[in-house]
Structure formats: C-alpha cells, structure tokens
Amino acid sequence: MQYRYDDTNPDAEKKEYIDHIEEIVQWMGWKPFKITYTSDYFQELYELAVELITRGCAYVDHQTPDEIKEYREKKLNSPWRDRPISESLKLFEDMRCGLIEEGKATLRMKQDMQSDNFNMYDLIAYRIKFTPHPHAGDKWCIYPSYDYAHCIVDSLENVTHSLCTLEFETRRASYYWLLHALGIYQPYVWEYSRLNVSNTVMSKRKLNRLVTEKWVDGWDDPRLMTLAGLRRRGMTSTAINSFVRGIGITRSARVKLCCSLIVPHPQQEEQYHKPCDGTLISVSRLEYHVREELNKTAPRTMVVLHPLK
Template sequence: MDLPGAKVGEVCVRFAPEPSGYLHIGHAKAALLNKYFAERYKGRLIVRFDDTNPSKESNEFVENVLKDIETLRVKYDVVTYTSDHFPKLMEMAESLIKQGKAYVDDTPKEQMRSERMDGVESKRRNSTVEENLSLWKEMVNGTKRGTECCVRGKLDMQDPNKSLRDPVYYRCNPDSHHRVGSKYKVYPTYDFACPFVDALEGVTHALRSSEYHDRNAQYYCILQDMGLRRVEIYEFSRLNMVYTVLSKRKLLWFVQNNMVEDWTDARFPTVQGIVRRGLKIEALIQFILEQGASKNLNLMEWDKLWTINKKIVDPVCGRHTAVLKDKRVLFTLTNGPENLARVC
C-alpha cells in the first residue's frame, strides 16, 4: 500500500472520530490504516476529536475512544480537538462572508433541502455583505433571529454533484459543549471544519472511507476558497460486516432503550464488545491489514475474523476435560506413564 506523493519523514495523517459513541470495528479499520501509513513513512499520527456537535458528544465517549485506541495498540503523536480551533474557524467563516464566498440563509430546513435537490438558488444567496454580517452577528449571539439562520458556502447550485450546491458551513446549537460549555452558540459543520483543521494541523494525507467520495470535490473547493494548501485525500472502502449494524446512531438506540447492557455488550460490534467476546487484538489487526486500503466495496463475514482468532488462540489455549462425578467409571490404564496407573 502506497500513499500518493508521500515522502519518508514528511507524512502526517490523522484519525478523527466524533466523540458520539464507542469505536466499532469500522473505526478500527480507519485507525489501523492511519497507524500503518504513519509507521511506514516514519511520519506523524494525530488523533483529533471532531467535536462539532454538542448535542451528541460527551467526555465518556472521549475517554472510551482513547481507551479503544490504546487497545488497538495505535501509537499517536498528539491528541487534538476541533474545538481547539473554534475561534479561528469563526474568523474564517466571517472572512468568507466578507469576500462574498459565503452567505447567511434563513430558508427553512425542508425548503432548503428541496431547493438543493432541484438546483434552485436561495433568495438570500445574493444578499449584501452588510446584511450577511448582521445576521452572522445574530447567530454568534444566539438570538431568536440568529437561531433561524445558517451560514452556507457560495459554491455552485447547478453542479451535478449535489455536495457542491451551497453546503452549510455553520449552524446554531444552544446545547452545552462537553469541553467549552456554553461559550459558543454556533458550531461549524464537519464539511467546513475538516479541511480547515487538516490544513492547519499540517496533515498531508487525509484517509477517508469511500462513502465520502462525492464530498471530495467539496473538500478541495472549500480549501481553495479558504486560500489554504492542498491536502491529499486517500480513499479506502468502508468495512461492512454481514448482519451487523455499524451506525453509532442506531447502536445508541439499543443502549438508550436498555436492549443491551451498554456499549461493551458482547453482542455489539464495538471494539470493547468484540474483545469482551474473546477476540484477540492480533486477530483484528491481521484481519484489517489483509484487506488493505482497497476501494472495492465488500461485505465481510464474521467467520473469517473468528477463524483468524482461532489460529492465534489455539496454540496457547489450555485443553481441559471434565467428567461428571456421578458418571465416573473406575478403569486401569496399561502401557501409560509410570506415574499414572489408575484414574478414577
């Protein structure tokens, strides 16, 4: 596996989970691939928490993600948070508004979704810079008027790639953030924050699963509008397992409705769940690296993973035989070890 344009000693990759749940086997693939490339090119690995949605995130998830990373034996150089860069992200959003590359929109959510699908420009798209800055201030202050608005990038509403049809950059959220409390009333979207922070933190190659393929053009377009250096995107296929839910939102439903013990339930596809069930980390690492960074979508069988696990466990696993006391039979062993003549 090679990274395009990578040079030994000059590579920087990042593993950027959202702290809205525990890591599952799909996240493990992303973490281990980042580890592989960082080690291969003698580069740096950043663990960055993409904490841009206070409604879903908590310190519990941060702590357990770090625990899972340690379990996966992923060594990193530094832990950062997108929230570390909130002030600079807000400055960038305001700068884009002043340059006419972004605008504040108060179109209702469902109408906005419909207009994006149909390629219809928002009535607010050509508002003056002064009007946009005034509404942006309302958003930052969390006023009633501000909460009706969002900041959108002014890209291309006619592009066949719908991710380029004026995506949302900033939105209001009144919930308290697990790190910064109620300091902010506005938060950047993942699509806006990710390219900015990647460039700011010195990332050279952003590893992303192929489910984000349609957003690659958006990523590069936003970087260009920001005037930041190019970060190479390297795609790999998302890990899908048969008969397995890998959506954190859906897994959370099981936890909240007491359908399982917690995120560590042995029936869960989380790292802690499958380890609790008896999986050796060596088996998981081998399973992931055998797939490599292929872009081909596939549906993996659990049997393959457990077969690898069996090969690792068998040589070191003790073998014991038990006999029920009321079913025991007296017998004499001949031609056996000298110190074992009778067994009862």
C-alpha cells in the same frame, strides 16, 4: 498516528464517549502521538468564516430546513444568496453574539446550486445552538458544521492525507472548493471501502439504535461487532489487528467472501477456497485469526488417564 475528535455538535458530544475511545485505542495497542479537538480551533474557524463572507463566498440565510431541502431539490438559489457582503457580516456577528434565535439563521457557503453534485448545494457552515460545549464550555452559541470544519482543520494541522470511506467521495468537491476559496493548504483526499462483516451490522446509526432502544446491553454487548463487544467476548487485540491487516484496503464496493483458510479436513478445502460474490467479509475470517492466536498462546496439557504399567 494522530486522532482528532470532530466535536462540532455540542448536543452529540459526551465525555464518556471520548474516554472510551481513548481507552479502547490503547487496548488495541495503538498510541497516538497527538490528540486534538476540532473545538480547539473554534476561534480560527470563526475568523475564516468571516474571511469567507468578505470574499463573497458565504452568506447568512434564513430559510428553514424544509425550505432548504425544497430549494436544493429544485436547484434554486436562496432568496438571501445575493445579499450584500456587509449585511451578511453584520448578521453573522449578531449570530455570534446570541442576538438571533436558534433556527432563525445559518451561514451557508456560496457554492454551485446548478452542480450535478448535491454536496455543492450551498452547504451550511454555521448554525446557532444555545448549548454549552463539553470541551469548549459556553463561550460559543454558533457552531461549525462537519462539512465546513473538517477540511479546514485538516489544513491547519498540516494533514498530508485525509482518508475516509467511499460514501464521503461526493464530498471531495466541497472539501477542495472551500480550501481553494480561502486560499489555504490542501491535503490529499483518498477514499476506501467500508468494512462489512457477515452475520452482524457495522453501521454506527444502526448500532446506536440497538443500544438506545435497549435491544442490546450497551456498546460492549458481546453480540455486537464493536471493539468493546469483541473484547467482552474474549477476543484479543492481537487477533483483531491481524484480521484487519489480512483484509487490507480496497476501493472496491464488492468484496468476495473467499477466506482461503487452513481447514481441518482436506475434503473441505474446496469449499473454503471457492469465492462467491458479495459485499461482506465472512465472519469466519475473523474467527480464523482468533484460532491462530489461541494456537500460539493457549496452554496445553496432555494427560494419560489410565497408564499402562
């Protein structure tokens, strides 16, 4: 297993997050054979962006975020979409050298503004940010977007299968468009359903709000379904791994809440095996695997308090 930090946004990257991810993955019993950073490829990504402009597949744009949104909704081309290649090359170099103010220019891919897929509406490849990067330092003042960097680094690292959750399925067209435009190796992309568990939230955006607004006591709050929270609650990595293996992988957006567990009383067997429609995995399934682990590992002592003589 290899894992890579897609650290394309210097405002969002923190060393504490990186350290915690590595520590919690180790606790789970997984050891990657290689750890990489997207920022390790900033030079290659920049050179490929220049190549993309040279091939007439990217341009420097000066629209504001609100203007970009409006033009996308109306499926209109940017006024700067058809500017000369030489002009875009000069402006992109100015962006790299810090000669253009933050927010005054972006590099956009020249995709298909008439597509039915909104992820083909000339996505942004580079933006200006005068922010030092925690891994790359202060060498760069332009940073690639996730949509631009993700597929290229997959290709540079010879990834065979790029796996992501179903909400990224509409991005597949953009993924292959960029690799085809550059004429580089194309990994196989496959999407699967997100894991959702009942009685909790799994969305990173919602979890982040709970943490930043102090509704919970950090990312390891035992009320959260984070790995750190489950560990603090006392669950073992063995039980969590068993739970995940038992669920398996599916592309279905609707997962049944059927647990099919060993139940304490035969009379309850019917309700445990009866499936019901839903979009969640019942938390009782995780609890089942925790009990199974404890049954194997918890010490037991039997004592007779009042023995008969």
